[in-house]
Amino acid sequence: MQWPGKCIRHVTGMAFVQLSQVSKVYRSLKGSDYVAVRDFSLDIEAGEFFCLLGTSGCGKTTVLNMVAGFEPVSAGEIRISGHPIAGPAADRGVVFQGDDSLYGWLSALGNVEFGLRMRGIARAEREKKARHYLELVGLRGQDHKHPAELSGGMKQRIQIARVLANEPDMLLMDEPFAALDAHTRADMQRELKRICSATGKTVLFITHDIDEAIILADRIGVMHAGPASKLKGIVEVDLSEAERERTHDRFVAVYRQVHEMIRDEVAISLKRSQ
Amino acid sequence: MGRLRSVALYIAGFASLFVIWHVASTWIIPSVLFPPPWKVFLKGIELAQDGTLWEQSSASLARIASGFVGGSLIGIPIGLAIGSFPIVRRLLEPYTEFLRFIPATAMITVAVIWFGIGESSKIFLIIYTTVFIVIINTAAGVNAVAPNKIRAARSLGAGPFQIFFFVALPATVPYILTGMRLAMANSFVTIIAAELVAANNGLGRMIWDSRMYMLVDQIFVALVVLGFLGFTADRLFRWGIYAFAGRFSPVT
Numbered sequence: 001m002q003w004p005g006k007c008i009r010h011v012t013g014m015a016f017v018q019l020s021q022v023s024k025v026y027r028s029l030k031g032s033d034y035v036a037v038r039d040f041s042l043d044i045e046a047g048e049f050f051c052l053l054g055t056s057g058c059g060k061t062t063v064l065n066m067v068a069g070f071e072p073v074s075a076g077e078i079r080i081s082g083h084p085i086a087g088p089a090a091d092r093g094v095v096f097q098g099d100d101s102l103y104g105w106l107s108a109l110g111n112v113e114f115g116l117r118m119r120g121i122a123r124a125e126r127e128k129k130a131r132h133y134l135e136l137v138g139l140r141g142q143d144h145k146h147p148a149e150l151s152g153g154m155k156q157r158i159q160i161a162r163v164l165a166n167e168p169d170m171l172l173m174d175e176p177f178a179a180l181d182a183h184t185r186a187d188m189q190r191e192l193k194r195i196c197s198a199t200g201k202t203v204l205f206i207t208h209d210i211d212e213a214i215i216l217a218d219r220i221g222v223m224h225a226g227p228a229s230k231l232k233g234i235v236e237v238d239l240s241e242a243e244r245e246r247t248h249d250r251f252v253a254v255y256r257q258v259h260e261m262i263r264d265e266v267a268i269s270l271k272r273s274q
Numbered sequence: 275m276g277r278l279r280s281v282a283l284y285i286a287g288f289a290s291l292f293v294i295w296h297v298a299s300t301w302i303i304p305s306v307l308f309p310p311p312w313k314v315f316l317k318g319i320e321l322a323q324d325g326t327l328w329e330q331s332s333a334s335l336a337r338i339a340s341g342f343v344g345g346s347l348i349g350i351p352i353g354l355a356i357g358s359f360p361i362v363r364r365l366l367e368p369y370t371e372f373l374r375f376i377p378a379t380a381m382i383t384v385a386v387i388w389f390g391i392g393e394s395s396k397i398f399l400i401i402y403t404t405v406f407i408v409i410i411n412t413a414a415g416v417n418a419v420a421p422n423k424i425r426a427a428r429s430l431g432a433g434p435f436q437i438f439f440f441v442a443l444p445a446t447v448p449y450i451l452t453g454m455r456l457a458m459a460n461s462f463v464t465i466i467a468a469e470l471v472a473a474n475n476g477l478g479r480m481i482w483d484s485r486m487y488m489l490v491d492q493i494f495v496a497l498v499v500l501g502f503l504g505f506t507a508d509r510l511f512r513w514g515i516y517a518f519a520g521r522f523s524p525v526t
Contacts, residue, residue, distance in 0.1 A: 115430030
């Protein structure tokens with residue numbers, strides 16, 4: 001099987017995604033500033049699965065929104081293959097946490113081929129491609145169902161297929177499985193892992209779940225508690241497929257390492273939210 | 275609940291209304307001013323046979339239809355513009371927020387002075403009563419489009435015009451249809467009021483004329499017909515939404 005996704009080769013000395021000294025400041029209605037992220041720097045290599053792990057309110061979604069181009073940076077710079085980003089674009093596909101980004105008036109197929117339709121791809125070709133990706137995410141034969149007729153897990157599959165069908169260089173996923181039940185979540189994690197290793201996409205995946213990060217990631221970036229958050233450290237997850245089981249000794253070792261890093265941040269975050 | 279059973283309950287509900295009416299008019303308030311249903315029914319048949327009923331109903335319905343369609347055609351684009359562009363909102367909000375509190379019934383006199391007693395004044399009033407509800411619902415619909423729908427479209431490579439036509443507009447359709455349905459109910463109120471005051475024909479005029487000759491059963495015929503027409507119009511509208519736009523609003 002030839003995967004049609006564009007493969008961005010590693011340019012010497014330059015990461016595929018570069019966040020340098022990025023800050024994000026929100027101005028409240030009263031005029032006071034809230035610094036969500038300050039001096040955040042991170043390099044993500046092409047083809048890498050990077051998980052950004054943090055407590056709630058630590059600014060991890062803010063980072064994703066800036067990489068997606070939904071929100072401008074207040075300071076610093078974000079580059080994709082060397083070029084500064086200017087707003088959202090089809091090279092970065094986004095999978096959202098909830099299902100409110102799906103188009104309820106379109107069928108599953110209509111949703112998946114949406115990006116191709118917007119970009120003027122001929123009907124026959126885009127339908128073929130959309131069907132291929134629906135099948136890839138395990139939704140064969142559900143083409144004509146509307147989102148309202150599908151379960152939460154199936155709707156997330158549509159979102160993933162919709163993004164893949166558009167063939168972006170990079171996937172941005174904002175806690176895409178957080179609203180799913182435990183079994184569906186485990187199932188989706190396995191599927192995503194399989195799809196990503198098959199397509200070789202670069203992924204920035206946001207989560208607050210340590211297990212999820214270890215199951216999926218090549219590297220895990222742990223964030224400080226907000227506000228004015230940045231990376232606390234990065235953990236390399238050098239585990240084989242077989243070792244990415246919650247009960248495996250090496251999995252538990254990585255878990256301890258990550259937990260060690262995030263434990264204090266959770267405490268700080270809880271204290272601040274009181 | 276089975277479909278048959280729900281239809282049966284519906285019919286039973288309607289039947290009980292007529293039973294209560296019959297009991298009330300025969301034993302509780304026996305008066306010539308409160309005719310029982312069967313007398314109204316007989317009068318209705320008489321009026322249907324001599325053509326009066328059809329003539330008056332169709333006059334009212336034609337006014338409602340043209341004003342309702344006109345008002346919707348004006349209201350939808352304005353509502354979309356108000357919902358989409360803050361500048362337009364600020365410019366037009368004084369109109370919508372001010373005028374929608376002046377009921378169409380209050381505008382009857384002005385309408386008659388401006389457009390005379392003929393069709394134009396009625397159609398103006400129906401447009402007036404339709405347009406603001408449609409505008410407000412449409413604008414609210416645009417604002418209720420989930421930001422993630424827009425964001426997803428941008429990330430999938432859609433431009434601003436594509437986002438408007440392929441995301442914002444279809445996402446707003448359920449709100450537009452709701453606004454139109456409410457406007458339809460308002461149109462029935464307005465047309466009768468307008469015809470009571472100034473018209474050569476129509477159900478409102480029929481009620482007013484009957485009063486002068488104390489034709490109470492004729493008044494009741496008009497009332498029952500009104501209820502029936504309003505009910506049918508609303509059902510047709512809901513059926514239309516379901517048949518042609520069901521996919522825009524899975525909740526019916």
